[in-house]
Amino acid sequence: MLRLSKLTDYAVVVMARLARDGALPDGQVQTAPGLALATGIAEPTVSKVLKSLGQAGLVEGLRGARGGYRLTRPLEDVPLSEVIVAIDGPIALTACVDGGLGSCEAEGICAVRGRWDPVNDAIRRALSGITLADLAGVPRRRPATMLAQLVAE
Structure with missing residues (x-):
C-alpha cells in the first residue's frame, strides 16, 4: 500500500x-x-x-x-507535491527511483532498472496538479485537469 x-x-x-x-x-x-x-x-x-x-x-x-x-503563498499556489517533499522527502516509489544508486544489492543485474521512472514521473505530475486549495475545498482559479489527463494517458 x-x-x-x-x-x-x-x-x-x-x-x-x-x-x-x-x-x-x-x-x-x-x-x-x-x-x-x-x-x-x-x-x-x-x-x-x-x-x-x-x-x-x-x-x-x-x-x-x-x-x-x-x-508564504495562497493554498491555490501550493501543489501537494511540495508539501510531501517538505515533510517526507523526495517522491519515489522505490529507492532506485530517487537516485539512490548503490542502495540495492541487485542494482547491477536488475531487469527493471530505470523502468520505474515513467511511473514515478506520472505520480509526481499528478501530485503537482493537486493544490492544497483542492484539498481544503477552497475555490480554484484553474480547473483540476492534470490528474484527469494523466488517467486518460
Missing part, C-alpha cells in the same frame, strides 16, 4: 487552518499552540510540522510578542 506519512497529513491540515484563519502572506499570524488547539493535533507535532514547512519556504515564522506563523 502506498501511503503518505501522518506528518504530511498534519501539514496539510495545519496549512489549511492557517489559510482559514487568515494567516496568508502579509496577513495575520497564528501560533503553534493556537493551531494545535484549533486542529486537535498535539502541539509538539504542530511545531515539528511548522519547522519543516518553514525550512521548505511554505510558511514563515515571525518572532516576538506578536509572532506566529503564516503562509
Whole structure:
C-alpha cells in the first residue's frame, strides 16, 4: 500500500487552518499552540510540522510578542507535491527511483532498472496538479485537469 506519512497529513491540515484563519502572506499570524488547539493535533507535532514547512519556504515564522506563523503563498499556489517533499522527502516509489544508486544489492543485474521512472514521473505530475486549495475545498482559479489527463494517458 502506498501511503503518505501522518506528518504530511498534519501539514496539510495545519496549512489549511492557517489559510482559514487568515494567516496568508502579509496577513495575520497564528501560533503553534493556537493551531494545535484549533486542529486537535498535539502541539509538539504542530511545531515539528511548522519547522519543516518553514525550512521548505511554505510558511514563515515571525518572532516576538506578536509572532506566529503564516503562509508564504495562497493554498491555490501550493501543489501537494511540495508539501510531501517538505515533510517526507523526495517522491519515489522505490529507492532506485530517487537516485539512490548503490542502495540495492541487485542494482547491477536488475531487469527493471530505470523502468520505474515513467511511473514515478506520472505520480509526481499528478501530485503537482493537486493544490492544497483542492484539498481544503477552497475555490480554484484553474480547473483540476492534470490528474484527469494523466488517467486518460
